[in-house]
Amino acid sequence: xxxxxxxxxxxxxxxxxxxxxxxxxxxxxxxxxxxxxxxxxxxxxxxxxxxxxxxxxxxxxxxxxxxxxxxxxxxxxxxxxxxxxxxxxxxxxxxxxxxxxxxxxxxxxxxxxxxxxxxxxxxxxxxxxxxxxxxxxxxxxxxxxxxxxxxxxxxx
Amino acid sequence: xxxxxxxxxxxxxxxxxxxxxxxxxxxxxxxxxxxxxxxxxxxxxxxxxxxxxxxxxxxxxxxxxxxxxxxxxxxxxxxxxxxxxxxxxxxxxxxxxxxxxxxxxxxxxxxxxxxxxxxxxxxxxxxxxxxxxxxxxxxxxxxxxxxxxxxxxxxxxxxxxxxxxxxxxxxxxxxxxxxxxxxxxxxxxxxxxxxxxxxxxxxxxxxxxxxxxxxxxxxxxxxxxxxxxxxxxxxxxxxxxxxxxxxxxxxxxxxxxxxxxxxxxxxxxxxxxxxxxxxxxxxxxxxxxxxxxxxxxxxxxxxxxxxxxxxxxxxxxxxxxxxxxxxxxxxxxxxxxxxxxxxxxxxxxxxxxxxxxxxxxxxxxxxxxxxxxxxxxxxxxxxxxxxxxxxxxxxxxxxxxxxxxxxxxxxxxxxxxxxxxxxxxxxxxxxxxxxxxxxxxxxxxxxxxxxxxxxxxxxxxxxxxxxxxxxxxxxxxxxxxxxxxxxxxxxxxxxxxxxxxxxxxxxxxxxxxxxxxxxxxxxxxxxxxxxxxxxxxxxxxxxxxxxxxxxxxxxxxxxxxxxxxxx
Ligand SMILES: Cc1ncc(C[n+]2csc(CCOP(=O)(O)OP(=O)(O)O)c2C)c(N)n1
Ligand SMILES: [Mg+2]
Numbered sequence: 215x216x217x218x219x220x221x222x223x224x225x226x227x228x229x230x231x232x233x234x235x236x237x238x239x240x241x242x243x244x245x246x247x248x249x250x251x252x253x254x255x256x257x258x259x260x261x262x263x264x265x266x267x268x269x270x271x272x273x274x275x276x277x278x279x280x281x282x283x284x285x286x287x288x289x290x291x292x293x294x295x296x297x298x299x300x301x302x303x304x305x306x307x308x309x310x311x312x313x314x315x316x317x318x319x320x321x322x323x324x325x326x327x328x329x330x331x332x333x334x335x336x337x338x339x340x341x342x343x344x345x346x347x348x349x350x351x352x353x354x355x356x357x358x359x360x361x362x363x364x365x366x367x368x369x370x
Numbered sequence: 371x372x373x374x375x376x377x378x379x380x381x382x383x384x385x386x387x388x389x390x391x392x393x394x395x396x397x398x399x400x401x402x403x404x405x406x407x408x409x410x411x412x413x414x415x416x417x418x419x420x421x422x423x424x425x426x427x428x429x430x431x432x433x434x435x436x437x438x439x440x441x442x443x444x445x446x447x448x449x450x451x452x453x454x455x456x457x458x459x460x461x462x463x464x465x466x467x468x469x470x471x472x473x474x475x476x477x478x479x480x481x482x483x484x485x486x487x488x489x490x491x492x493x494x495x496x497x498x499x500x501x502x503x504x505x506x507x508x509x510x511x512x513x514x515x516x517x518x519x520x521x522x523x524x525x526x527x528x529x530x531x532x533x534x535x536x537x538x539x540x541x542x543x544x545x546x547x548x549x550x551x552x553x554x555x556x557x558x559x560x561x562x563x564x565x566x567x568x569x570x571x572x573x574x575x576x577x578x579x580x581x582x583x584x585x586x587x588x589x590x591x592x593x594x595x596x597x598x599x600x601x602x603x604x605x606x607x608x609x610x611x612x613x614x615x616x617x618x619x620x621x622x623x624x625x626x627x628x629x630x631x632x633x634x635x636x637x638x639x640x641x642x643x644x645x646x647x648x649x650x651x652x653x654x655x656x657x658x659x660x661x662x663x664x665x666x667x668x669x670x671x672x673x674x675x676x677x678x679x680x681x682x683x684x685x686x687x688x689x690x691x692x693x694x695x696x697x698x699x700x701x702x703x704x705x706x707x708x709x710x711x712x713x714x715x716x717x718x719x720x721x722x723x724x725x726x727x728x729x730x731x732x733x734x735x736x737x738x739x740x741x742x743x744x745x746x747x748x749x750x751x752x753x754x755x756x757x758x759x760x761x762x763x764x765x766x767x768x769x770x771x772x773x774x775x776x777x778x779x780x781x782x783x784x785x786x787x788x789x790x791x792x793x794x795x796x797x798x799x800x801x802x803x804x805x806x807x808x809x810x811x812x813x814x815x816x817x818x819x820x821x822x823x824x825x826x827x828x829x830x831x832x833x834x835x836x837x838x839x840x841x842x843x844x845x846x847x848x849x850x851x852x853x854x855x856x857x858x859x860x861x862x863x864x865x866x867x868x869x870x871x872x873x874x875x876x877x878x879x880x881x882x883x884x885x886x887x888x889x890x891x892x893x894x895x896x897x898x899x900x901x902x903x904x905x906x907x908x909x910x911x912x913x914x915x916x917x918x919x920x921x922x923x924x925x926x927x928x929x930x931x932x933x934x935x936x937x
């Protein structure tokens with residue numbers, strides 16, 4: 215069976231241990247996590263987790279069911295038609311060609327977000343695949359540090 | 371009402387109708403033990419090891435269908451309980467385990483006897499709680515019992531810091547739970563059920579594949595009715611022994627690694643598996659790509675994650691087995707034609723004649739299978755049988771004539787040696803009028819042998835029948851077949867004096883080497899009314915057969931039995 219990439223949203227009670235339950239489930243059952251993000255849902259007692267994973271059809275089905283089986287899980291959404299975004303922060307030496315980098319950022323919904331005496335930081339926010347392209351594209355400017363946020367997604 | 375957290379624990383236990391708690395005290399749980407001392411609404415059994423306390427609560431739960439309760443202290447008390455939790459988790463046994471924890475202010479400081487109980491138990495509990503505030507305690511206790519027994523049952527751990535059991539708070543035991551995130555589905559989808567009924571009606575070779583979920587769902591009467599109505603043959607897993615009843619002509623036998631030839635062939639040739647509360651465990655299916663190649667599959671299970679986990683299912687039905695089967699019965703009644711499956715039943719009868727479940731008996735050396743058959747003749751439905759893990763367990767499952775569910779109690783999923791004796795104590799507490807026999811091995815019984823003292827103290831007349839082959843027999847069997855007879859660390863020739871050991875702890879012991887001695891020992895054990903070891907010297911090199919070698923196809927079984935009487 216072929217492996218596919220899946221973005222899964224999990225709505226969980228915002229309580230102690232819940233992240234450990236989810237990450238422990240993936241570790242214990244040998245499922246793969248490409249990225250995991252979590253934050254409270256405003257105005258509720260729930261949190262929204264977005265998990266990017268990979269596996270064959272049976273594995274993905276099990277992941278969804280096992281997530282659902284956790285007592286604090288309210289809802290599991292296996293995304294199909296979604297808006298998916300990830301953010302990346304990249305630090306460059308001040309010597310780097312800031313105008314070129316800024317132009318690149320803008321092509322990826324980003325900009326220069328901070329500049330200091332020695333360094334400046336560029337940001338881009340886009341689909342995970344495009345973020346990877348962006349990182350490739352700025353490779354030649356020898357970035358000092360790269361931080362990706364992991365994916366958040368919303369069903370259309 | 372105002373009371374301490376410790377009192378709340380006792381009040382919840384009473385409100386849940388629990389009459390027996392098994393446990394072991396220590397620093398972090400002492401507040402609760404102080405309240406236990408002051409009350410007499412429930413009984414507390416002091417086991418001599420926390421593992422045994424949890425297994426005893428588990429045996430009590432399996433024998434009665436009620437929630438079992440165990441209580442342990444923090445740190446080593448809790449870690450000793452982990453095997454018990456994992457055992458119950460694998461077999462979906464409803465338990466609530468209360469553990470003491472260091473005070474809130476010490477959590478995370480490597481305090482004395484601090485261990486991360488919720489962290490350790492997360493993968494082997496259905497759910498667990500660390501109580502952070504006394505306000506949460508009544509709700510958490512209520513939820514723990516509810517979660518343990520509802521849906522697919524399982525163990526729930528409640529870890530309570532010592533300062534919370536000592537604190538005073540307001541106690542109102544909730545009369546219902548409010549868990550928007552947890553809604554087990556019992557009913558089953560009516561459209562799917564209808565389709566499944568059609569599939570049964572149209573099948574030529576349908577087969578009921580019954581698992582432990584049938585016992586948990588108390589569905590045996592409905593299932594016997596279903597089998598009867600369509601004259602549909604049935605196979606049972608290790609966990610479902612007793613569901614059909616040994617005398618039922620529609621019961622083909624136990625399937626799986628040590629299943630009967632006819633049962634495994636039935637599974638290999640059926641065109642419609644009706645899986646009820648079974649989970650396609652690897653010990654049942656053998657090599658998956660060769661498993662039931664001609665069959666469509668109906669799978670009824672309360673846990674959606676069990677469906678489609680290992681095999682593709684044509685008719686998935688999420689629901690409680692009894693509820694779903696009860697819906698099927700009236701739909702089938704008008705449509706099903708028992709004659710349609712006559713050829714199929716004849717084929718299976720032929721298979722059973724060809725290779726019946728058997729062994730070569732011998733008069734000089736007792737064969738272990740004979741002991742089980744004899745126990746069946748002597749005790750039949752009067753007994754509750756527990757077992758440990760190994761060859762003796764498989765022989766018990768193969769040869770004891772189980773008549774009803776909850777008569778057979780063993781660790782199927784985890785395969786925990788040391789389970790049988792403490793589970794028997796729990797079963798005896800739950801079923802005081804039954805004769806409780808633990809069928810055990812000379813290896814397993816030593817893993818919780820300290821419970822002789824618990825049994826003697828509490829006058830629990832559990833009979834341990836030790837099928838003594840002076841080996842870790844099941845491992846030895848694999849070494850014989852697959853490791854060129856290199857018996858690495860499986861020879862148990864050095865043995866305790868079993869009779870003395872039992873007597874030293876306040877029990878009775880009998881050493882048995884002949885069939886006559888066995889009968890006499892059983893008679894004396896039953897009459898004696900106290901915990902007993904019946905140590906039976908059996909043929910050392912007897913193997914459990916049939917056997918599907920691990921990873922092999924279910925229809926490729928080793929069948930030959932050894933002829934000689936060469937103990
Ligand atoms: C706690 C534990 N440790 C190890 C094993 C592996 N194991 C399975 S069967 C077995 C041998 C059991 O020996 P005994 O109790 O004498 O039973 P027999 O097979 O001889 O009937 C062992 C070591 C286990 N199942 N559980
Ligand atoms: Mg042995």
